[in-house]
Amino acid sequence: MALLAVALVALFSVSAAFQQHDAATSRYVRNSYFVEVDASSSSLSKRGLTPFAALSRTLAAVERKGIKYTVRQRFESLPDVFHGASIQVPDGVSLDELSKIDGVKRVWPVQKIYLPREPAVDDYVSTSSMASQRLAKRTSSSFEKRATTFPPASAYAGDTFYPHVETGIDGLHNSGILGAGVKIAVLDSGVDYTNPILGGCFGPGCHISFGYDFCGDNYNGDNTPVPDDDPFTTCTSHGTHVTGIIGALANQYGVSGVAPQATLGHYRITGCNEIASDDIMVAAMMRALHDGVDVINVSLGSVVSWTNNSPTQIMAEYLASQGVAVVASAGNDRTEGLFFAEGPAAGLATTAVGATDPIYWVAYNATLRNRGTVPYMSPMPFNITRTSLLYFTSTDPNVASDACTALPSSTPSLVNRVVVVRRGGCDFAVKLNNLAKAGAKIVLIYNSPNTLTLPQFNVGTTGLEAVGGLRYEDGVRLLDLFKSTPRGQPITFPFGPLVSGVVDGVTGGTASYYSSYGPTNDLNLYPSITAPGTNILSTVVGGLGIMRGTSQSSPLVAGAYALILSQRKNENLSPQQLKSLFMTTSAPIPNTYGSSTLDSVISQGAGRIDVGAALAAKTLITPAVLELNDTGFPSRTQRLTLSNRNSDAVTYTFSSTIAQGMATYDNGVQSDVIPSTSPDDIDTPLFRISYSDNSVTVPAGGSASVTVVFTALRYSNQQTAEFPIYSGFIDVRGTSASAQVQAFTVPFFGLASRMIDMPVLDTTGAALGPNLPFLAVGQDIATAPITVSRSNAPTVFFRLAAGTRRLRVDLVAGDIDFQGTIPSVTNPTSRLAKRSKNDLRPRATPALFNDVPTVGSIFAPDYYPPRDYLVNGPYPYSDYEYTLDGKYTNKDGTPGTASAGVSYRVLIRALKITADPSLSSSYESWLSTPFQYSS
Incomplete structure (x- = not known):
């Protein structure tokens, strides 16, 4: 293709058709990155370095590249898991440029994490002015400290607090089990510990006995944190409410915490505007480990879609390996549809907690x-x-x-x-x-x-x-x-305590309308379990308040973990075993009130927790979920191992119960592309489950394994196109020699489609009006070759309709011999952009991914990007927007600049889920119209 004439310009004007969003401002901390240093023992010994010297040397290498940086957070205390720093760099320094610097292992952008808002109620507009109040922070020296007066164990007997009654916590409280000897840390927005129900003071001898403020009142994600030793706040009630669910002391109202005798602390990680950043969350997690915490609750997060893919997820999994149980809210994003997991909750050892509507009202x-x-x-x-x-x-x-x-x-x-x-x-x-x-x-x-x-x-x-x-x-x-x-x-x-037994006969006991769906893109279960989260009464600034969300269900589970740990210390239960114990003793919930059909496991996880059953259970079952994968890589033969910790032999028998099926897309992937925001229930077809042994007897202290085989499922072509999730439960009944009966359930699920067929790049106009992807100058979309100035550079717009394990945005030559799977020009049109079939390689496309010649990289993250928000994000239909100022990164990590008068294109490639990343045909791709710079 010959070079373009300078005067050749073709723009389709859509000045009223779409509105640009500043994605970087909303989703990420400006110009800030996690830089992980290779601190493996082999790498350090080869270079003759200590971990601390390796970080110093890498930061020096950053400076030698001419990149002036400031350190936001240093992560040096756990070199075996995560060693590095979060840094802020000048405008124009790219992630790719940093990733090529000697000693750098991986780079992530520092992400803002928004404190979950209470799920909306259609006809509710709050009349409270609390949300707009931003009171000055009150330090511990501004009032007289006093030691907490701790109520005796008898004050918690006869527990009738409604979320405790339906989860079995009341039975433990009535037996004097209150979490003594277990240390719990809450990572949240700060706490009003002057509330007498939380003890009235902070520090040794107080109920909130330890903690730290990592950010200060004015932190907004972008500015510099101002930390101090006091996590007190009155400008938001979220952290106070979460803390009270775990540890509220007995009082005249009849509300109490799950584990009021646990040692309780609070790490403040958001400012008054309720924004955190994941580098501060990681710093707080590290602090919790060094403070000797047993259980951590995190009631905030951000979309990740994948398992163990972000710094917060990596840290949470490491904490679990060190004996610290991490419990996290699954998110209030049900209207985002299926495959929308959040971090740090999405982890193999982390417990992701969804929410149910309580069976009883607060009254x-x-x-x-x-x-x-x-x-x-x-x-x-x-x-x-x-x-x-x-x-x-x-x-x-x-x-x-x-x-x-x-x-x-x-x-x-x-x-x-x-x-x-x-x-x-x-x-x-x-x-x-x-x-x-x-x-x-x-x-x-x-x-x-x-x-x-x-x-x-x-x-x-x-x-x-x-x-x-x-x-x-x-x-x-x-x-x-x-x-x-x-x-x-x-x-x-008249004044009086809460009354019990006020039944919610509409939605009580079902999954809450806001509780996020799973699974993860790698088909791991999400959420893990559920607990009451709607209309939960707990402490707020200056008193008591009712709030709703998975922010409320998560601390209830964290407190329940503490109850079990306090009673079973001699068993040395690992966080993974604790999670399995709770999952296999949970109670599966119906899909609607009073229904005999069980809700899908990607909605409820293993079910609503039953803390009494978890305490009594002496059988450990692994795995706690049977993940059957998709039809491309089916895993229909599974193996269950039962470890009998009872004092006598137990005979186990097996059966199964089918749960609700769910569709990911309304009409099928060939027309929808974007997952449904109100997924349809579908019938799960009957199928046969067989066992290598229908009954097995395991002696005391012994273990045995049983093979479970699932027959192939039959769905229609239309159902397959909707990406249906099927699920159910393996019911395990154990009868001991003394005739005691124990009941367990193990959830299972699978996808009756191929993940490789899930559309990754959004080709619709749902987000901005015109069909994506496209190249635009201002509000004008390019439909043919254009010439632009660097001062009025074009922007490339695209969205991820699904997560991907490899995303690349490259600058390529204008005459490149490449055919994308999505047409270069999809506007103006009122029809959905035509998508090439996944099993056909476009003509003239090289066989291997690396065979495609590129000028340089514009964006090439090492992490797995999640799909974009549809409804609840920083703005609806979040997207990617990259201004093409001519700068790119060469393969050796050096910066490059596009030449004037030379024709270029932008090439976007997104790896299809489960596809081979080495093959060019494994990617959805889009090649822009040619453009050149006038000067």
């Missing part, structure tokens, strides 16, 4: 004169002893827009009334403001029938005195009383 009792009581939801009892009369703004429970407009002038005075309204028709804030304007002081909102649990209500600036929630059936009961009591039904709200 206090209001008293109805001569009519008993009625439970209402509130973080604390109203404690209003004056008598008021019930009043309903509508006497028809089918009216969905109750109080959505200003109340009529005929409305009686509401000052001495308890006003009850039904959910629906408008945001809660609209209802509350209308009621407040009409003079109401106390409001109860009752749920719509067959609707999600109500959120916590806040009075905010409405002027209301108190707002609470009611179940639908309780609202209807009060309505009947209101209509049948002409003189009015008196009601009071």
Whole structure:
């Protein structure tokens, strides 16, 4: 192809069709990278270096390249697992350039980690002003420290706290098992330890006895952290809430932590704007190991899609190898669809915790004169002893827009009334403001029938005195009383502890609507287990509050781990064994309330934890999950090993239960490309599972193995195109010589398609309007060769619709003999870009990946990139945007600059999952239209 004439320009104007996002600002810390140094013993001995000298020498090599850097964090204490530093470099220094420097093993960009927001409720707009408050940090010297007064074990007996009751924690508390002797660290946003339910002080002798602030109030990911020795904060309640779930002390409200006698600490890793970075998280993990922690809880993370692929995941797995159990939230990203695992939770030894809606509501009792009581939801009892009369703004429970407009002038005075309204028709804030304007002081909102649990209500600036929630059936009961009591039904709200047994008959016990799906791209189970996470009552800044999310289910499991470790110390259970113990004793949950069909294991993991069963179980089963892989690399013959730690022989028998199947794509990969954000349930076809032994007897202290064989599954072509996940449970029943029965379950799952067929590059217009990938100058998309200036350089836009083990963006010659799997020009068009079939090699494409001639590299990460966000990320439909300023990295690591008047193209190649990275045909690829620089 001849060189382009300078005047040749062809741009398709779409100035209103797409909006650029600053991906680097949202997803990564600007110009910051983890630089891992090769500190292996063989490498060090060959070079005659110590690990510390190796890091110094590598950083010196960075400086010799003319790269001025500043160190963000140094990681020198664990050279066997991760040795290096996170550094910030000037604009224009690329990841590729750093990766080629002598002594560098791997390079990752430093990623921002956003503290999970509470999952949205469609009709809920918070009236609280707490989120906007940013109070000055209060140091330990600004108030008088006092030692915590620890309640005795008897204060936790008779535990009726609702998440404890449904997970068996109450039984351990009633037996005096409270986590004594176990050390737990919370990595989160800081803690208000002045809350008396958390002990009121910090340091030795206090309930929160150790910790550190790694960042300071003003840290936003990009600026310099200001650490200190005090993790106190009042500018966010997330960390305080998480800490209370683990360790809240007994109190008059009836709420308590899972392990209140454990030694509890807090490492603050976010500032007041609730942004962390993964280099600070790694530093906190290292600190926890050196502080002798037994269990770590991490209730935040970021999408990784793969197992053990990021620095936080690598560190979490190393901690497990050193006896530290890492428990992490699975994420609140269910609307991102399947194959959306987060780090550090996605790890072979790390426990990823999903969330369920509790079987019971958090509730206090209001008293109805001569009519008993009625439970209402509130973080604390109203404690209003004056008598008021019930009043309903509508006497028809089918009216969905109750109080959505200003109340009529005929409305009686509401000052001495308890006003009850039904959910629906408008945001809660609209209802509350209308009621407040009409003079109401106390409001109860009752749920719509067959609707999600109500959120916590806040009075905010409405002027209301108190707002609470009611179940639908309780609202209807009060309505009947209101209509049948002409003189009015008196009601009071005396102080009292939580009441037990208030059943959620709509979604109780099922997977929460926000809890993230798995599995990982390498088809490892995700999440591991589930626990109650919706509407959990715990400590917040200055009191108690109700929050929801996997941030709440994760610390419940971390505390449960501490309970078991405190009682089984002599067994020296490893984190992997502890995880297996909890998984195999968990209770599988239904896919809908009251259903006999079990939820998919990629939604619930092994099921909801049963801590009593975990304590009693003396059988260890490995593996704790049977991962059957895909149809390209099936693993249908599995082996279960049962280790009997009982005092007598146990006979084990085997059966199976099928769980719900799920589809990854709505209509099939040839048309969808992007995974569904509301995956369809599909029927899992019946198939036969056979065992090498239907019954096996294992002597005390012995072990035995059983082979499990799964027959091939039959799906239609349409189902296969939807990438269906099938799953179920192996049911293991153990009967001892003394006739004691033990029940265990082992989840299994597989993919009835080939991962190699999963589309990797997004070719749709869902993200930006025009079809991806494309090259643009400003808002104009190139549809033919163009000439550009370096001051107004083009940008290449692309998205990953799935994760990839190898992503390369290269600068190539404009006349390269290469045909991509995606057309160079896909705009203007209203149709989906045509995708070449995976099993056909495009004409003239070299056989080997390395045979493709390149000018230099623009972006070539050593880590495995995850797929982009669809809904919940820093912005919807996150993408990659690289401005082509002419700079690239040569193969030897030296920087290069494109010449003026020379024709170039951009080549994007993304390896298909499970494909051979050495073959060119293993990649989805896109070659841009030619461009050249005018000067």
